[in-house]
Amino acid sequence: MRSKQRSADYYTEVFLLRSQILNDEQTGTTGWEISMNFNLIPSKFHFSARYWCLFCIVGGILLAGYNPVSGAEAPDITSLSPDTVHAGFSHLVTLTGQGFSEDMTIRFAKDDSVLNVTDVKNLSDTSVTFRVIVPADANPGLYQMILQSPSLGEHRYNQVFHVQPPAAPEIVNISPSSAMAGSSVPLQITGRYFRSGCTVHINQDTRQIPLTNLSVRYDQISGELILPTDTRPGSWNLSITNADGQEAVRSEGFTVIALPKPQILAITPDQGDMDVPVQVAVTGSNFLKGAIFSLSRNDLIVQGIDPVVDSPGRIIGTVKVPARYHEGLWDLTVTNPDGQSARKTNAYLSGEPYAPFNLQITPVWGIQGTERQVTIRGMSFLEGDRVTLQRGEKTISAKNITIVSPTQITCTIPIPENADQGVWDVVVTSRYNKSDILKGGFSIYTKTSLILSGIEPATGEQGQYLTATIGGNNLENGSSVMLTASGEDQIQSESTALVRPDELKAWFHIPSDAMPDLYDLTVIFPSGQKLVKTGAFRILYNNTPVIESIEPDRAQVGTEDLKITVTGKNFGDGEYLNLNLTHNATTIPVSGAVSYKGTRITGYLTIPNGTWTGWYDLDVTRDAGRGRSATKAEMFRVL
Numbered sequence: 001m002r003s004k005q006r007s008a009d010y011y012t013e014v015f016l017l018r019s020q021i022l023n024d025e026q027t028g029t030t031g032w033e034i035s036m037n038f039n040l041i042p043s044k045f046h047f048s049a050r051y052w053c054l055f056c057i058v059g060g061i062l063l064a065g066y067n068p069v070s071g072a073e074a075p076d077i078t079s080l081s082p083d084t085v086h087a088g089f090s091h092l093v094t095l096t097g098q099g100f101s102e103d104m105t106i107r108f109a110k111d112d113s114v115l116n117v118t119d120v121k122n123l124s125d126t127s128v129t130f131r132v133i134v135p136a137d138a139n140p141g142l143y144q145m146i147l148q149s150p151s152l153g154e155h156r157y158n159q160v161f162h163v164q165p166p167a168a169p170e171i172v173n174i175s176p177s178s179a180m181a182g183s184s185v186p187l188q189i190t191g192r193y194f195r196s197g198c199t200v201h202i203n204q205d206t207r208q209i210p211l212t213n214l215s216v217r218y219d220q221i222s223g224e225l226i227l228p229t230d231t232r233p234g235s236w237n238l239s240i241t242n243a244d245g246q247e248a249v250r251s252e253g254f255t256v257i258a259l260p261k262p263q264i265l266a267i268t269p270d271q272g273d274m275d276v277p278v279q280v281a282v283t284g285s286n287f288l289k290g291a292i293f294s295l296s297r298n299d300l301i302v303q304g305i306d307p308v309v310d311s312p313g314r315i316i317g318t319v320k321v322p323a324r325y326h327e328g329l330w331d332l333t334v335t336n337p338d339g340q341s342a343r344k345t346n347a348y349l350s351g352e353p354y355a356p357f358n359l360q361i362t363p364v365w366g367i368q369g370t371e372r373q374v375t376i377r378g379m380s381f382l383e384g385d386r387v388t389l390q391r392g393e394k395t396i397s398a399k400n401i402t403i404v405s406p407t408q409i410t411c412t413i414p415i416p417e418n419a420d421q422g423v424w425d426v427v428v429t430s431r432y433n434k435s436d437i438l439k440g441g442f443s444i445y446t447k448t449s450l451i452l453s454g455i456e457p458a459t460g461e462q463g464q465y466l467t468a469t470i471g472g473n474n475l476e477n478g479s480s481v482m483l484t485a486s487g488e489d490q491i492q493s494e495s496t497a498l499v500r501p502d503e504l505k506a507w508f509h510i511p512s513d514a515m516p517d518l519y520d521l522t523v524i525f526p527s528g529q530k531l532v533k534t535g536a537f538r539i540l541y542n543n544t545p546v547i548e549s550i551e552p553d554r555a556q557v558g559t560e561d562l563k564i565t566v567t568g569k570n571f572g573d574g575e576y577l578n579l580n581l582t583h584n585a586t587t588i589p590v591s592g593a594v595s596y597k598g599t600r601i602t603g604y605l606t607i608p609n610g611t612w613t614g615w616y617d618l619d620v621t622r623d624a625g626r627g628r629s630a631t632k633a634e635m636f637r638v639l
Helices: 002-026 031-040 049-063
Strands: 076-081 084-086 089-098 105-110 113-124 127-134 141-149 153-164 170-175 178-180 184-192 199-204 207-216 220-226 234-241 247-257 263-268 278-285 292-297 300-303 305-311 314-319 328-335 341-350 357-362 365-367 371-379 386-391 394-397 399-405 408-414 422-429 435-445 451-456 459-461 465-473 480-484 495-500 503-509 517-524 530-540 546-551 562-569 578-583 586-596 600-605 614-622 628-638
Touching: 076 153, 084 089, 084 127, 105 127, 170 234, 170 247, 184 234, 199 220, 263 328, 263 341, 278 328, 292 314, 292 341, 357 422, 357 435, 365 371, 371 422, 386 408, 451 517, 451 530, 465 517, 480 503, 546 614, 546 628, 562 614, 578 600, 578 628
Parallel strands: 084 153, 178 247, 365 435, 459 530
Antiparallel strands: 076 089, 089 127, 105 113, 105 141, 113 127, 141 153, 170 184, 184 220, 199 207, 199 234, 207 220, 234 247, 263 278, 278 314, 292 300, 292 328, 305 314, 328 341, 357 371, 371 408, 386 394, 386 422, 399 408, 422 435, 451 465, 465 503, 480 517, 495 503, 517 530, 546 562, 562 600, 578 586, 578 614, 586 600, 614 628
C-alpha cells in the first residue's frame, strides 16, 4: 500500500513539475532556466541526479528548433526560409507548416531587440509570407520567433532566425561595361547587399568619376555616368561603398573608349611678325572643348594665347613669338583635354618671309614626253614652295615636291610631248608668293637629240682606277670617251659599254702624274660625231682630303669648345689642318684640328651668339697654299 502511495505521489509530482515547466515557458523562461530549476524536485523521487540531468538534456533537445516553448495547440513548423539573413536589409520570408490562422501575428526577438515584420500574407493554413526589416544596427545572433493569435495563443520558437552582421556589397554584372569619353551613359549594376545611401564611382589612379542619380535596391543599382571629355581612355575600376564603409571593387570593370584624335588642316594666317600678337584660326576636326594649341621648334615652345574651341573644326586664339627667337618655321600642335594630339610640321612662319634664292638644278635637261627627277639647291626653301619651268607664257609645274631642307628641294618635272625645245627658266615660289628665277636653268630636247650631260663621279685622284657613268641621250655602243685639258695629255678610257641610250659605262686609269685641274669630257660616236661637256671632270692630288662624315653634325648657337670628329681619308698623320664651317660669307673655324693616321680629324668648335642658323658646308685644307683641300656641302647644322 505504501508502495502504491509512493507511486501515485511520484506521478503527481511529475505532473506538477511539467505544469511548472509549461508555466515557465509561457512566461518566457528559457530551457536553460528550466534545467536550473531541477533542484526543486523533491528528494523522494526515485530518479538519481544523473537521470535528471539526462532528462533535462533530452527535454531541451525536444523543445529546441521549431518546437514551441509555450502555448497549447501550437502550429507545427516545417521550415523558415530564409532562416539566416544579414543586418541592414529587409527580407521576404516564407513560413511553412500546419495550423496557421489569418489573425496570426509574427515577431522576432533577441534580448531587447525586436525585428519589425510587415506585409504578412496568409496564403493558406500551411503557408505564410512576410517581410522582416533588419536594421543595420540589429544585434547579430539567433532570434526567437513568436507566433500569436486570439485562437492559438502565443507560441515561441527558440533560435530559429539567425541575424548576421551587415554584409559587404557584391558585384555580379555591370551594363554597359564601356563608353566613350565625353558621353553620358545610364549604368546598371547587379549583385547583392546594396544599401540605400551607398556611393558608386569609377576610378583610375587618383581620379574618380561618380555615378549620379542613384536608384538602389538590394540586388540592383541604377544611375547615370557622365564622362568628361578629358577622361583618360583605358580600363577603370568600379567601386561600390555602403554607408557602413564596406566596399566592393571590380578591377578594370569599366572601359573608357578614346575619342577620335584631333586633325589639323591649317593655321590662318600662317605667318606673323616677331613679338607682335597675331590672331589665328586653327582649322581641322575632332577639336574638343578645352583643347589648346602651341608652336614648337627644337626645344622652344610658344603656347597659343586664350584658345577657344568654337566648333569641332576650329580653334581661335592668339600667337605671339618673342623677338628673342630666330625667325623661321614652327610646328603646330593641337592637344585635346584627353591628352590626344595632332601635329603639323612647318605650319607657321615667324618674321618676314624670305624669297628663295641662289638656285641651282641638277640635272639641267630633259626629254619631251618624259618625267625628269631633279634636285634644286638654294636658300630659304619653305614647306609649301612650288617649282615650275617657265618659257614666255608657258609653264610646266613640278609634282611630288619635297622640301628636304631649307637648302634642297627634290621634285619631278613632267615634260609634255609638245613642250618647246630649248632653255626654260626654273622658278621656285614660296607660299607667300615670293619667288626666285634661275634664268635658262633647264633645257628641253627632242627624243632624237644627241646629249652629253656629264660624268659621275665628277672627280678622281692621280693614279686612280675609276669606273664612271656617262649620262646623256641617244648614246651609242662602241663610243670612245676621253678627258682633255689644255696643254695636258688626254686621258683615254680603257673600255666602254652601253647600258641604256641614256647611260654609258667607261673605265679610266688616271696617270699618277696627271696635272690636277678641270678636264673636259668628250664622247666620240662610231660615226665620228663628237659631243663635249666642258669642265665636267676634276683631277685631284692623290692626297687631297676626302670627307665622309662629321660627328656631331649639329649644335646650338652659343656652344663653346664642342669636340668635333671628321672621318674620311688622305688627312695625313699628326698634321694640323684648316677645318672650317662655311655658309656664304660666314666662316666658323674649328680650332686645334689635327689628323690621326690619315682617317680622322679632331678639333674644337665654338659658335658665337648671333651666328646664322642653318646648314653649313665643311672645308678641309692640307698644307695651306698648295691647293689640296676638300669641301662637302651641308655637313653641319647650326641651331
